[in-house]
Amino acid sequence: MAQQYDVIIAGGGLAGLTLSVQVKKMNPKAKVLVIEMRENSAPVAAHKVGESTVELATHYFREVLGLKDYLEEFELPKHGLRFFFNNGHKEEISNRVELGPRLKLPAPSHQLDRGTFENFLANHTQELGTEIVFGARVKDINFSEDGHGVICNHGGEEKRFTGRWVVDATSRFSLIKRKLGFEKSAPHNVNAVWYRLKGVIDIDEWSDKMEWKTFLAPRLRYLSTVHFMDTGYWVWVIPLGSKNTSIGIVADDDIHPFNTVNTYEKAVEWMHKHEPLCASKICPPKEELMDFRVLKHFAHNSGRIYSSERWAVTGDAGAFLDPFYSPGSDFISLNNTWLSDLITRDLSGEDIKVRAEIYDRTHLAWFESWLPIYQDKYKLMGNTQIMVFKIFWDWAIYWSVPCLLFTNKGFTDLKVLKELFVSEKSLGKKFGLLNKRVQDLFLQWLPYENKIFSNRYIDPVDLDYLKAFQVGIEKQYNTNSLLAKVAENIGLLEHIAAELFRRISHEVKGTPLDIKVNPYTISLTEEVDTTSENALSRKPEIINDVAKMWFYESLVPEKEVS
Numbered sequence: 001m002a003q004q005y006d007v008i009i010a011g012g013g014l015a016g017l018t019l020s021v022q023v024k025k026m027n028p029k030a031k032v033l034v035i036e037m038r039e040n041s042a043p044v045a046a047h048k049v050g051e052s053t054v055e056l057a058t059h060y061f062r063e064v065l066g067l068k069d070y071l072e073e074f075e076l077p078k079h080g081l082r083f084f085f086n087n088g089h090k091e092e093i094s095n096r097v098e099l100g101p102r103l104k105l106p107a108p109s110h111q112l113d114r115g116t117f118e119n120f121l122a123n124h125t126q127e128l129g130t131e132i133v134f135g136a137r138v139k140d141i142n143f144s145e146d147g148h149g150v151i152c153n154h155g156g157e158e159k160r161f162t163g164r165w166v167v168d169a170t171s172r173f174s175l176i177k178r179k180l181g182f183e184k185s186a187p188h189n190v191n192a193v194w195y196r197l198k199g200v201i202d203i204d205e206w207s208d209k210m211e212w213k214t215f216l217a218p219r220l221r222y223l224s225t226v227h228f229m230d231t232g233y234w235v236w237v238i239p240l241g242s243k244n245t246s247i248g249i250v251a252d253d254d255i256h257p258f259n260t261v262n263t264y265e266k267a268v269e270w271m272h273k274h275e276p277l278c279a280s281k282i283c284p285p286k287e288e289l290m291d292f293r294v295l296k297h298f299a300h301n302s303g304r305i306y307s308s309e310r311w312a313v314t315g316d317a318g319a320f321l322d323p324f325y326s327p328g329s330d331f332i333s334l335n336n337t338w339l340s341d342l343i344t345r346d347l348s349g350e351d352i353k354v355r356a357e358i359y360d361r362t363h364l365a366w367f368e369s370w371l372p373i374y375q376d377k378y379k380l381m382g383n384t385q386i387m388v389f390k391i392f393w394d395w396a397i398y399w400s401v402p403c404l405l406f407t408n409k410g411f412t413d414l415k416v417l418k419e420l421f422v423s424e425k426s427l428g429k430k431f432g433l434l435n436k437r438v439q440d441l442f443l444q445w446l447p448y449e450n451k452i453f454s455n456r457y458i459d460p461v462d463l464d465y466l467k468a469f470q471v472g473i474e475k476q477y478n479t480n481s482l483l484a485k486v487a488e489n490i491g492l493l494e495h496i497a498a499e500l501f502r503r504i505s506h507e508v509k510g511t512p513l514d515i516k517v518n519p520y521t522i523s524l525t526e527e528v529d530t531t532s533e534n535a536l537s538r539k540p541e542i543i544n545d546v547a548k549m550w551f552y553e554s555l556v557p558e559k560e561v562s
């Protein structure tokens with residue numbers, strides 16, 4: 001006789017386990033079952049990728065799931081994302097342009113050892129009352145009004161469970177997506193290879209130059225997610241709480257084909273060619289590796305995420321875009337938050353039809369509007385000036401809108417979602433359009449911008465608007481004031497977009513720096529609206545902030561503007 005549960009989660013990885021914690025916290029009496037293929041505890045360090053968290057997911061783990069104490073005691077605090085750009089030869093680190101926070105950032109984040117974290121999550125959710133069956137492989141799901149049947153293979157025996165809800169968290173196994181035929185590809189062809197090394201790698205030790213070594217307080221570079229970048233790729237170095245180190249190469253297939261990195265031997269050869277200093281520091285003999293993994297064309301999309309017929313997908317079983325900026329667990333946080341809201345309402349007898357539809361559309365629209373951040377952008381990675389503009393833009397949009405909405409529970413507030421996404425002139429649509437314009441502008445700029453820079457440090461919190469967005473992430477608003485704040489932030493983003501355009505267009509086309517600009521028309525290839533009532537004038541504080549990220553001497557005197 002099949003056992004009956006309120007929620008069955010297939011797959012007990014990051015998405016499945018965190019969902020079970022969230023559902024149990026919101027519904028202590030709910031019967032929740034997680035079915036996980038892994039037999040035993042996850043290994044420390046050499047388990048999975050998804051080790052670096054950013055602000056949205058950090059809020060989810062710390063505040064929504066209540067894991068702050070665990071994270072502070074057992075995982076590492078993270079010192080932001082850090083980027084080293086191409087300085088021509090890449091044999092000396094100290095003169096590469098470096099972008100990253102120098103002092104502690106206002107909003108926290110963490111570096112996760114995925115093995116340690118998943119083991120903790122599994123114990124924690126069981127303490128909350130979740131049942132877990134380890135060593136069981138889900139084979140099939142029979143969808144039914146009276147409860148979905150979940151069939152799995154457990155130690156050679158077939159077992160059946162019935163759940164009011166069934167959630168697919170099996171990552172790339174994607175059982176529901178395949179069964180119901182809503183697999184969808186994503187137009188972003190990037191591959192990754194990664195491995196874990198025993199021991200700590202502190203990049204402060206990579207140079208003898210004292211001034212560079214001591215520019216940040218000791219261990220702060222070590223605690224960052226470090227990216228070494230050039231055209232078509234980035235290499236990551238991430239410290240783990242288990243005192244090991246995660247290394248990865250992520251590369252656009254058109255520029256660095258998969259077959260140039262897909263074995264450790266080839267990855268080392270590739271590293272010697274493109275990142276010689278990394279080759280000498282983080283490519284030991286193969287026998288010393290803790291693991292080596294590859295993943296071809298990791299981006300994928302989904303035709304559906306939530307159904308009012310009480311099934312859903314979460315984590316990589318749904319959609320995944322790109323690990324640059326470490327957003328994987330952000331998507332899991334959003335996914336699980338929508339899903340646990342639907343489950344909670346359904347268990348309390350509410351009709352969830354409308355909400356399930358709205359959450360589904362919002363989730364998929366969010367994926368589409370985030371795509372231009374990554375699509376075709378690996379070709380920009382060898383260009384320091386463009387990437388500095390781009391990284392600061394990407395952080396600005398991320399901190400000022402999704403992070404703020406998430407910490408204020410805006411994504412489950414129907415009034416907020418309606419204002420943001422429903423009408424053609426909604427704030428969300430404007431936000432997506434503005435971002436697309438700016439991302440296209442970066443691509444249009446590429447043929448004109450090719451200078452190699454060196455010997456600079458650039459800190460995001462030196463820009464007043466970026467610092468204000470970061471500080472503002474955790475600030476609490478009611479529905480109306482949240483909408484007003486999002487509108488205000490988008491207004492500021494419009495001014496930033498217009499000022500970025502003035503700089504770029506002046507450099508490329510010689511247009512005057514003081515033109516009015518409609519930010520929704522910015523382009524180097526089409527006509528730009530500089531005269532209508534939608535064209536914005538300059539703002540002194542934004543001029544100063546943009547001047548700080550402009551590397552060419554000729555325009556630096558703009559600093560005088562007050």
Ligand SMILES: Cc1cc2nc3c(=O)[nH]c(=O)nc-3n(C[C@H](O)[C@H](O)[C@H](O)COP(=O)(O)OP(=O)(O)OC[C@H]3O[C@@H](n4cnc5c(N)ncnc54)[C@H](O)[C@@H]3O)c2cc1C
Binds near residue numbers: 010057329
């Ligand atoms: C190269 C790369 C780097 C990344 N870096 C980051 C980063 O720095 N930060 C970040 O936030 N995200 C990052 N991500 C994304 C992150 O790895 C994923 O978003 C996250 O691990 C997905 O979690 P999940 O629970 O969906 O999948 P998993 O954690 O893989 O869990 C799926 C679970 O399902 C189980 N399973 C599979 N099939 C079955 C079955 N049939 N029956 C039962 N169990 C099953 C598996 O054993 C597994 O435990 C990165 C992704 C890539 C590709």
